[in-house]
Amino acid sequence: MRSTSTMTAISAAAAIAGVLTFAALARQQQQMPNGAQQPDLGKMLVDGLKNTNGCLGVDRCQWADSGRLTICAWFEDKAAVVRWFDSPAHVQLMRALGDDPAKHEPLADVSDDVPVMVMATMTVGKGQPLGPFPASQFSVELYTPLPGGAAINGRLAPNDFKIPHFNTYKPDTEGGQGKGQPDSGDRR
Numbered sequence: 001m002r003s004t005s006t007m008t009a010i011s012a013a014a015a016i017a018g019v020l021t022f023a024a025l026a027r028q029q030q031q032m033p034n035g036a037q038q039p040d041l042g043k044m045l046v047d048g049l050k051n052t053n054g055c056l057g058v059d060r061c062q063w064a065d066s067g068r069l070t071i072c073a074w075f076e077d078k079a080a081v082v083r084w085f086d087s088p089a090h091v092q093l094m095r096a097l098g099d100d101p102a103k104h105e106p107l108a109d110v111s112d113d114v115p116v117m118v119m120a121t122m123t124v125g126k127g128q129p130l131g132p133f134p135a136s137q138f139s140v141e142l143y144t145p146l147p148g149g150a151a152i153n154g155r156l157a158p159n160d161f162k163i164p165h166f167n168t169y170k171p172d173t174e175g176g177q178g179k180g181q182p183d184s185g186d187r188r
Helices: 002-028 041-050 076-086 088-094
Strands: 057-060 071-074 116-124 135-143 150-152 168-171 181-183
Touching: 002 041, 041 057, 041 071, 041 088, 088 116
Parallel strands: 150 168
Antiparallel strands: 057 071, 071 116, 116 135, 168 181
């Protein structure tokens, strides 16, 4: 069972490396020989994630200190992540990287009923490239929420990403203290 999980993680990492490589290349908007612009593959892939039933949100960032490129995708549960894993876009990426997604049981060690955040991260231009990719590092990491936490005027995860015992606060406009008042209606 562990080897299947390891192979799934490696396959997912390779696929996301392809996603991030395409995203980085798309940002450069290189000219094609006939003068036409290359399509924005990063946008196409993010749109594919967003259009996956059960994907609650997608965001891209570049880390200030390390320069890593990251795509975060929040899913309502394991089944939603599996829908992305089995989607034509993801299957095509895995096959392009020489892998067969049918050989893997995705998320074998993840509970069915928890929300999942997937972070795909790649470092470009630092160190020895990994094969055909211009990346020296890539990873795909899965996270489920721990109970607790708080936010004022918004949060990182989409509001539909359920976090047990999470509190949202509304700023206290009276008295200028800025301590805020809990909005117990958002506590799950």
